[in-house]
Amino acid sequence: GAGVSQSPSNKVTEKGKDVELRCDPISGHTALYWYRQSLGQGLEFLIYFQGNSAPDKSGLPSDRFSAERTGGSVSTLTIQRTQQEDSAVYLCASRLESGTFFGQGTRLTVV
Amino acid sequence: AQSVTQPDIHITVSEGASLELRCNYSYGATPYLFWYVQSPGQGLQLLLKYFSGDTLVQGIKGFEAEFKRSQSSFNLRKPSVHWSDAAEYFCAVGDPGTYKYIFGTGTRLKVLA
Numbered sequence: 733g734a735g736v737s738q739s740p741s742n743k744v745t746e747k748g749k750d751v752e753l754r755c756d757p758i759s760g761h762t763a764l765y766w767y768r769q770s771l772g773q774g775l776e777f778l779i780y781f782q783g784n785s786a787p788d789k790s791g792l793p794s795d796r797f798s799a800e801r802t803g804g805s806v807s808t809l810t811i812q813r814t815q816q817e818d819s820a821v822y823l824c825a826s827r828l829e830s831g832t833f834f835g836q837g838t839r840l841t842v843v
Numbered sequence: 844a845q846s847v848t849q850p851d852i853h854i855t856v857s858e859g860a861s862l863e864l865r866c867n868y869s870y871g872a873t874p875y876l877f878w879y880v881q882s883p884g885q886g887l888q889l890l891l892k893y894f895s896g897d898t899l900v901q902g903i904k905g906f907e908a909e910f911k912r913s914q915s916s917f918n919l920r921k922p923s924v925h926w927s928d929a930a931e932y933f934c935a936v937g938d939p940g941t942y943k944y945i946f947g948t949g950t951r952l953k954v955l956a
Contacts, residue, residue, distance in 0.1 A: 736886075763942065775933060775946035788943060823887070827942055834879075834887040 734758075736835035738824050744841045745814055753809040753838045757826030764807050765827070766799060769837070770820035778822075781807060814842045845870050847934055849947035856924050857955045864919040864950050866934030875937035876917040877944070878908055882930040890932075893917065894939075904928070929954045 737756040745751050757764050766778040768791075777791040781801045792798070796815075801807040811818055821837040848867045856862055868874065875894050879887040891902025898910040908919045917934060934947040 765943065767944070767946075774948045775935075775944075777943055777945070780941055780943050782941075788941060825887075831889060831892075832937075832942055832944075833889075836884075836886045 736824055736826050736833050738822075738835040738838050740838060741836065742839045742841075744843060747816060747842055748813055750810065750812045751814055751840065753811075753822050753840070755807045755809070755824030755826075755835060757805060757807070757824070758828070758833055759805075761826035761828045761833075762804065763827040763832075764801060765825045765832070766807070766809050767823040767825065768820045769823055773820075775823070778809070811840075814840075816842045818842050845936065845945055847936055847945050847947035849932075849934055849950050851950045852948070853951050853953065855953040855955060858926050859923050862919075862921045862924045862928070862952070864932050864934075864952070866917045866919065866947060868915050868917065868934075868936050870915075870936050872939075873912070875939055875942070876908075876910060877935045877937060878902065878906070878917075878919050879933045879935060880904075880930045881933065881949075887933065890919070924952075924954055926954045926956060928952060 739754045764781040768776045779799050780788040783804050784801050796812045799809045819842045821839050823837045825834045846869045877892045878890040890906045891900050893900050893910045901907050906921050931949045931951045933949045935944040
């Protein structure tokens with residue numbers, strides 16, 4: 733597609749449920765990033781993919797968070813046993829030489 | 844520790860006035876530097892970037908930024924602000940190898956008519 737696409741755009745879930753957030757990067761972009769934007773913490777790096785491997789997972793806040801990327805394209809961020817502090821906007825970005833481009837984000841609300 | 848500081852959380856300017864948004868960074872080497880803008884309900888849009896060379900860089904929408912190594916700063920400027928510039932602005936440093944970003948906390952700009 734023309735840009736980075738994220739789905740769903742909004743997700744409301746009950747505390748303790750698992751959620752999956754999807755990112756479709758720009759075609760051909762080999763690098764993919766997940767960030768979290770929350771009121772108290774600003775914009776935080778979560779994980780970086782180069783192709784299908786994740787050489788930097790240093791920003792994942794706990795073992796409830798995981799991510800994968802398949803076919804060098806789509807990525808899924810999974811949050812298990814969601815907590816209220818997981819409420820945030822989750823942003824995906826992809827990059828090629830021309831630059832880094834961000835999606836619109838998924839707003840996650842844990843109730 | 845690597846960090847980015849945007850000391851102004853909120854800034855209000857009148858339309859047509861000049862603007863300067865401050866950004867200071869702490870990084871082990873010379874990082875790549877970026878300014879992004881985020882309008883309500885929108886994703887992050889790149890305004891400009893600095894990798895090396897000329898320390899004054901031009902971006903989109905009439906913005907420019909100046910890299911000052913001695914001050915570890917990368918301030919964003921615009922000579923005449925338009926109402927449509929009201930948004931939140933983020934400064935970021937990027938790792939030259941991975942382009943992983945560390946963002947500042949953002950500056951929210953309000954423009955008075």
